[in-house]
Amino acid sequence: MSDGTEATSPRRLAVCWSGGSGIAYGRRLVEVLLELGHEVHLAATGAALRVLEHEGGVRPPDDLATLFAGPLRARLRVHALDAVESTPASGSARLTATIVVPCSMGTLARIAHGWSSNLVERAADVALKEGRPLVVVPRETPLGVLHLENMLKLARLGAIVLPAMPGFYHRPRTVAELVDFVVGKILDRLAIDHDLVRRWQTPSQSPSAEAAGPFDEGER
């Protein structure tokens, strides 16, 4: 992993929002990918838009692209949920990866069973069938047996199950830092360079180093 200044070559990714809590993770992932120069194909379920309203205090705009700063939108393609003719619906589009974040238990179950009733589920199904990275970021607590079985099934099918479980060892002070922890984990798993989080290193015995925290010098 670089120090964040060495850019990963531009990738083309599908980011799908479903109706789990934590729409902030999905929004931030899109923002960071666009800032890093990657092309993003975005689809959202109806429940995701409801969560956006409840959690983000944002009335879902007719065009989701307007949630992002103007200059970033050039690399963003927003697709309707029923747009099964769109890029993420086809294996021939050769997307680098598909990320479902947040991933509701309903969408998780449908992906695990190949339901493909909308573009989000179809994009995930395409990633699995093509053997391309599929990252699902489930969020629910407590987890029932059905949820756990569906996650295990997806993991066995080759999906990367990356629960929205921010760590605290980097001493976060803001919600934004907790969000970036999870987004950073997604990017790490896809080998996309970023500098969203400070990286752990062997804790020092020195009291002054301990006060600063066990992180690489110069990294945030």
Ligand SMILES: Cc1cc2nc3c(=O)[nH]c(=O)nc-3n(C[C@H](O)[C@H](O)[C@H](O)COP(=O)(O)O)c2cc1C
């Ligand atoms: C504010 C809010 C938070 C929710 N949080 C979760 C959650 O964390 N996990 C989950 O599985 N469902 C959650 N739900 C319920 C899902 O949105 C609901 O099951 C929906 O049918 C999922 O649809 P989708 O899979 O098509 O997005 C939440 C709903 C709302 C309104």
